[in-house]
Amino acid sequence: MEPIITVKQLNKMYKKRKTKEVIQAVDNISFTVQKGEILGLLGPNGAGKTTTIKMICGLLVPDSGEITINGLGQNGSRLKSLEHISAVLEGNRNLYWRLTVRENLEYFAGNRGMSRKDVKENVEQLLTSFRLKDKENELVNRLSRGMQQKLAIAVAMLANSEVILLDEPTLGLDVETSYEVRELLKEIVKKHNRTIIISSHDMDVIQEVCDRTIIINGGKVVTDDKVENLLKLFDVRSYTITLGALLSEKQQLLLKEKFPVHKYTTDTMQPTLNVDLYQSEAIYDLFRLLQMEHTPVEAIDRTTVNLSKYL
Numbered sequence: 001m002e003p004i005i006t007v008k009q010l011n012k013m014y015k016k017r018k019t020k021e022v023i024q025a026v027d028n029i030s031f032t033v034q035k036g037e038i039l040g041l042l043g044p045n046g047a048g049k050t051t052t053i054k055m056i057c058g059l060l061v062p063d064s065g066e067i068t069i070n071g072l073g074q075n076g077s078r079l080k081s082l083e084h085i086s087a088v089l090e091g092n093r094n095l096y097w098r099l100t101v102r103e104n105l106e107y108f109a110g111n112r113g114m115s116r117k118d119v120k121e122n123v124e125q126l127l128t129s130f131r132l133k134d135k136e137n138e139l140v141n142r143l144s145r146g147m148q149q150k151l152a153i154a155v156a157m158l159a160n161s162e163v164i165l166l167d168e169p170t171l172g173l174d175v176e177t178s179y180e181v182r183e184l185l186k187e188i189v190k191k192h193n194r195t196i197i198i199s200s201h202d203m204d205v206i207q208e209v210c211d212r213t214i215i216i217n218g219g220k221v222v223t224d225d226k227v228e229n230l231l232k233l234f235d236v237r238s239y240t241i242t243l244g245a246l247l248s249e250k251q252q253l254l255l256k257e258k259f260p261v262h263k264y265t266t267d268t269m270q271p272t273l274n275v276d277l278y279q280s281e282a283i284y285d286l287f288r289l290l291q292m293e294h295t296p297v298e299a300i301d302r303t304t305v306n307l308s309k310y311l
C-alpha cells in the first residue's frame with residue numbers, strides 16, 4: 001500500500017544570528033507513514049521533533065529532502081498537499097483569544113465552507129466529545145492551558161484533514177488534563193480514521209496512543225519500530241526487594257557476578273536490594289540466590305517500564 005506520508009532525506013540547519021553557530025536540527029531523516037497510522041516522534045528536548053513537524057506542515061522549508069502527502073509534494077504540488085494536513089503546534093494554538101469556545105468552533109467550521117446545519121451539528125458534537133460544553137461561552141483567553149489545548153485539537157478535527165500533526169500535545173498540562181487529552185486522542189483514533197503524527201517526550205502519550213514510534217536524537221532517527229516491539233526491547237524490569245535479613249558474603253559475591261546492575265542498601269531500617277533484570281526468567285535466579293541462605297523476602301516492588309530513561 002502507498003504510504004500517505006513520505007519523508008525522504010530531510011535536512012534542516014539553523015544559523016544562530018548572534019554567534020553564527022550552525023545547528024543541524026534535522027539530519028537526513030527519512031520515514032513513511034501509512035494511512036490510519038498513529039506515529040509518535042519521541043526524543044529529548046532539542047532532538048528535532050518540532051522542526052520535522054513544521055517542515056511537514058509547510059511552516060518551514062527544508063534545506064534539502066522531499067515530503068509527499070498522498071503522492072503530492074513534488075513538481076509544484078506542495079501547496080496542494082498541505083490541504084490534507086491540520087497541525088496543532090506547541091505554543092501556537094491557532095485560536096481566537098477574544099472569541100468564546102463556541103464562537104471559535106463556529107468560525108473555523110464556517111471557514112471550511114460548511115452549511116449552517118453542518119456547522120451546528122459538528123460544533124455540538126465536538127463540544128460534547130471534547131467535554132467543552134460547560135465552557136462553550138467562556139472566552140478563550142480565560143480558559144486553562146489544558147482547555148485551550150483541547151479546543152485547539154477540536155478545531156484541528158473540524159478541518160476533516162486526513163493528516164493531523166500534534167506537537168507536544170500534553171506539554172505543561174497537569175496530570176489529570178494530560179490524562180484527559182490522551183483519552184481524547186485515543187477516542188479520535190478509534191472513531192475517526194485519521195493519520196496522526198504526535199511529537200512528544202512524554203512516554204505515556206507514546207505508549208498509550210501510538211502504534212509506532214520513531215526515536216529522534218540529535219536530528220537523526222535512532223529507531224523506527226512498533227511501540228510493542230520497542231517496549232519489549234527496553235523492557236528491563238526493575239525490582240526493589242525488601243529483605244528480612246542481611247545477605248551473606250557469598251550471596252553478595254554472587255550478586256556482583258550475576259546481576260551487574262544492582263544496589264544493595266543496608267543503612268535503612270530493613271536491607272533492600274534493587275536489581276535491574278534484562279530477562280524476566282532471571283528473577284528465579286535471584287530467588288535461588290536468596291533461598292540459598294534462607295534470606296526472608298518481606299516485599300517485592302516492580303517499577304513499571306519506562307522508556308524515557310533510555311533517551
Ligand SMILES: Nc1ncnc2c1ncn2[C@@H]1O[C@H](COP(=O)(O)OP(=O)(O)OP(=O)(O)O)[C@@H](O)[C@H]1O
Pocket residue numbers: 014015016023024025043044045046047048049050051052
Ligand atoms: N529558530 C531557531 N533558530 C536556531 N536554532 C533553532 C531554532 N529552532 C530550533 N533550533 C535548534 O534546533 C534544534 C532542534 O530543535 P527542535 O525544536 O526541532 O527540537 P525538539 O525535539 O522539538 O525539542 P523541544 O521539545 O525542545 O522543542 C535544537 O538544538 C534547537 O535549539
